[in-house]
Amino acid sequence: MEYRILGPVEAVAEGRPIDLGGARQRALLAILLLHANEVVSADRLIDELWPLEPPQTGRAALRVRVSQLRKALGPDAVITKPPGYTLALQPGQLDLHRFERLAGESARALEAGEAERSRELAEAALDLWRGEPLADVAELESARFEAARLEELRLGVLERRIDADLALGDHGGVVAELEALVARHPHRERLAGQLMLALYGSGRQADALEVYQRTRTALVEELGIEPGAPLKELQAAVLRQDPALGAAPGREPASASRSILLVLDEHEGSVLRLGEALAQDPPRELILSRLVAEPEGLVESTRSLHRLREDLLAGGMQARAAAFTTTAPGEEVVRLAAQQGAELVVVGASAEEIERLPAGELGVILEGAPCDVAVTVGDHAPRPGPVLVAFSGADHDWTAVELGAWLARSSGTTLVLAGTSGEGLKRRDASRLLASASLIVQQVAGIAAEPLLVKGTPGLAAAGSDAQLMVLGLSARWRREGLGRSRAAVVAAAGAPVLLARRGLRPGGLAPPDGLTRFTWTLERPPSRRT
Numbered sequence: 001m002e003y004r005i006l007g008p009v010e011a012v013a014e015g016r017p018i019d020l021g022g023a024r025q026r027a028l029l030a031i032l033l034l035h036a037n038e039v040v041s042a043d044r045l046i047d048e049l050w051p052l053e054p055p056q057t058g059r060a061a062l063r064v065r066v067s068q069l070r071k072a073l074g075p076d077a078v079i080t081k082p083p084g085y086t087l088a089l090q091p092g093q094l095d096l097h098r099f100e101r102l103a104g105e106s107a108r109a110l111e112a113g114e115a116e117r118s119r120e121l122a123e124a125a126l127d128l129w130r131g132e133p134l135a136d137v138a139e140l141e142s143a144r145f146e147a148a149r150l151e152e153l154r155l156g157v158l159e160r161r162i163d164a165d166l167a168l169g170d171h172g173g174v175v176a177e178l179e180a181l182v183a184r185h186p187h188r189e190r191l192a193g194q195l196m197l198a199l200y201g202s203g204r205q206a207d208a209l210e211v212y213q214r215t216r217t218a219l220v221e222e223l224g225i226e227p228g229a230p231l232k233e234l235q236a237a238v239l240r241q242d243p244a245l246g247a248a249p250g251r252e253p254a255s256a257s258r259s260i261l262l263v264l265d266e267h268e269g270s271v272l273r274l275g276e277a278l279a280q281d282p283p284r285e286l287i288l289s290r291l292v293a294e295p296e297g298l299v300e301s302t303r304s305l306h307r308l309r310e311d312l313l314a315g316g317m318q319a320r321a322a323a324f325t326t327t328a329p330g331e332e333v334v335r336l337a338a339q340q341g342a343e344l345v346v347v348g349a350s351a352e353e354i355e356r357l358p359a360g361e362l363g364v365i366l367e368g369a370p371c372d373v374a375v376t377v378g379d380h381a382p383r384p385g386p387v388l389v390a391f392s393g394a395d396h397d398w399t400a401v402e403l404g405a406w407l408a409r410s411s412g413t414t415l416v417l418a419g420t421s422g423e424g425l426k427r428r429d430a431s432r433l434l435a436s437a438s439l440i441v442q443q444v445a446g447i448a449a450e451p452l453l454v455k456g457t458p459g460l461a462a463a464g465s466d467a468q469l470m471v472l473g474l475s476a477r478w479r480r481e482g483l484g485r486s487r488a489a490v491v492a493a494a495g496a497p498v499l500l501a502r503r504g505l506r507p508g509g510l511a512p513p514d515g516l517t518r519f520t521w522t523l524e525r526p527p528s529r530r531t
Contacts, residue, residue: 001073003033004095006150007130009137011073018072023137024049025069030137032078032087034146036094041084041394044476048140096150099125103157110160115167122161129154141479149370149505152338155185162194171201182211186218187339189231200238200245208238223336224302225287225322258343258509259285263333263365264305267348270376270497272308275346276317278403278509280410285318287340291329298325330364337369344509345369348376354491354500357482366478371504372399377491378498386414388452388467388496390460393433396473399503401437404471405445406509411468414450415441418463421453429453445510457489465495473501 004010009030011018020026031040031048046058055061066085070078079086092098106121133150134143158181165174178195185191192215199208212235216227226232237245262275279286288309290301302323312319326332337345345365353362354377366373389404391397401417408415417437419430431451438449454460464470472491475484483491483500491498 001077001093002095003029003089003093004130005030005033006095006099006128006133008135009033020072021068024065025072027137027140027143028065028069029073029087030134030140030143032085033089033094034142036087036089036097039081039084039086041476043083045084047477047480048142051141095128099128099153099157102128103153103160106157106160106164110164110167115164119161119164119168122157122164125157126154126161145370146505148338152370155181155188159190159194166194166197166201169201171198174198175202182215186215187223189215189219189228193231193234196234196238197245205238205241209235212238223322223339224324225320225340228320258282259287259340260509261287261289261333261337261340261342261345263329263345263347264288264290264308265348267350267376267378270378271346271348273382274374274376274407274499276312277407277410278344278346279317282509283318284343284509285320286312287336287342288312288319288321289333289336290321290323291332292323292325293327295325298323328361328364330361331368333365334368334370337371343371343511345371345373346376347373348378349500351378351491354483355488358479366474366502369502369504372403372508373502373504374403375500375502376497377500383468383496384413385466385468385496386416386450387411387469387471388416388418388464389471390473390490391417391419391434391437392430393437394473395476396478396501396503398473399508400471400473400499400501401441402508402510403499403501404469405441405447405449407469407471409445409447413468415447416450416452416463416467418452418454418460421455421459457486457493461490461493461495464490464498467496469499470494470496471499471501473503478502 002012004012009020009026011020011029020029027049028045031045042059042062046054046062049062049065050058066078066080077087079088089097092101102121102125106118106125109115109118109121133147134140135147137143138147162174162178175195175198178191178198182188182191182195192211196208196211199205199211212227212231215231219225219227260275260278262271264271275286278284288305290305292298292301302321305321305323309319309321322336324332333345333347336342347362347365349362353360354375357363358367362375366375387404387408389397389400391401404415404417417434419434421429431453434449434451438451441447441449452463454463470490472487475481475487477484487500491500
C-alpha cells in the first residue's frame with residue numbers, strides 16, 4: 001500500500017488508486033496521514049471532520065467513517081488506540097516521507113561536493129509532486145495549514161537543485177527560472193542571492209547588483225527590515241569581483257539560518273528575556289518586531305527598537321529589527337514569521353487576552369503561524385528554580401517539552417516533567433509516560449528530566465511555586481474552547497511565570513539542521529526512527 005498527499009489524497013495498491021469513498025473518508029485519511037504513527041484523539045477528529053456543527057452522535061458517526069475507511073484500505077490499516085485512532089506506516093509508504101528522504105540525501109550530497117548526484121536526487125524528489133498538496137481536502141483546517149508548509153518545503157528543495165546547477169556551472173541555464181521565482185517571492189533572500197550568482201556567472205555584473213537593490217527596496221519598504229548579512233556580503237563580493245563567486249555555495253546560506261521572532265509590546269521585558277535565553281544554545285538570530293498602531297509613534301518605536309538591537313549585538317548575539325504601522329498586528333506577525341523562516345514566535349499576552357481565546361489578535365497568531373508559538377502570560381521578573389513542564393502526551397505538550405528542554409539547557413537548570421499521580425482516578429499514574437519523554441529528551445537535548453507526580457490542578461499549581469517557569473501546551477481543542485477550564489485554573493493559581501506552547505509544522509529549536517518539517521523531526525520519537 002502506498003499513500004500520497006503531494007497532490008490530491010490517494011491510496012494506491014499494486015499501482016492502482018483505491019476508491020476511498022465519500023469526502024469525509026478521504027478527509028479522515030488525510031488527517032491520519034498528517035499524524036502518521038501518532039494517535040489522533042476522537043475529539044480532534046470530530047472537530048476536524050465536522051467543524052461547524054458536529055453531529056449529536058459524533059463518536060458513532062466517526063466510527064462509521066473509520067469502518068468505511070477500513071473496508072477500503074484493509075481491516076488492519078486504521079488501528080483503534082485510546083483516546084482515538086492511528087494509521088501505522090512503514091518507511092517509504094507515504095510520498096512525503098520519500099520526498100524528505102530524497103531531499104535530505106540531496107542536501108548531504110551537495111555538502112560533500114557531489115553536485116551532479118545532488119541535482120539528480122532533488123529532481124527525483126520534485127518528481128513526486130502531482131500538483132497542489134492535499135488539494136481535494138482543502139476544507140480541512142489542518143490541511144490548509146500543512147499545504148502551505150509543504151509548498152514552502154518544495155520551494156526549498158527547488159532552491160537546492162538550483163544550488164547544484166550553479167555548482168555545475170550552469171549559470172545561464174537557470175537565469176530565466178530564477179527571475180520568475182524571484183518575481184513570485186520578492187522577499188526570499190536565498191532566491192535573490194542565487195539569481196545574483198547566476199547573473200554574475202553569466203557575465204552580467206550590473207544586472208546582479210540591480211537584483212540586490214530591488215530586493216533591498218522590497219524588504220525595507222514592505223517589511224521595514226534590511227537584508228541579512230549573507231546577501232550584503234554577496235553584493236560586496238560582486239562589487240570587488242571576488243574570484244570565489246565562480247563556484248556556487250554547497251551549503252545553506254546564513255540568511256536561511258534559524259531565527260526567533262520576538263513581538264515586542266507592553267510585555268517587552270518578558271518576551272525579550274525569553275528570546276535571549278532561547279537564542280543562546282543553540283545560537284539563533286533574534287528578529288525584533290514592533291507593530292505600531294499610529295504613524296506618529298513610528299519614529300520613536302524604531303529608534304528604541306534599534307537601541308535594543310545594538311545592545312544585543314554588543315553582547316555577541318545576532319539580531320535584526322523592524323517596526324511598522326498596522327491595523328492587523330496578528331496577520332502581520334504571521335506574515336513576518338513565514339517570510340523570515342522563523343522557527344519560533346514569542347509573544348506576550350495579558351490574562352484578559354488569554355481569556356478571549358480563540359478570539360483576538362493572539363488567536364490570529366496561534367491560528368496562522370507556521371512555526372511553534374510561545375506565549376508569555378503577564379510580566380514577570382527573572383527568578384531561580386527549575387523549568388517545570390506539565391505533560392500528558394498531547395500534541396502541544398510535546399512542544400512544551402521541547403521548549404522546556406531548550407530553556408533548561410540554555411540556562412543550565414533542571415527540567416521537571418509533571419504528570420498526574422492517578423490518585424482517585426482509577427487509572428495508573430503518568431510515571432511511564434514521563435519516563436519515555438525523559439529518555440527522548442536525554443537523547444536529543446543531552447539533559448536529564450526529573451519526574452514529578454501531582455494530584456490535579458491544585459497539585460500542578462503548587463508545584464510551580466518553586467519553578468522559574470511553568471510551560472503548558474495548549475489543548476488540541478483550543479480553537480473551540482480557548483485555554484480551557486483546567487489550564488485557565490493552573491495559569492490563575494500558578495506561583496511561577498507561565499509560558500503557553502502551541503505546536504507548529506516547522507521543526508522546533510532542538511531539531512538538527514537537516515530537520516525539514518514535523519514529519520522529519522519531532523520529540524515524539526527518537527531521531528533514529530525519523531524517516
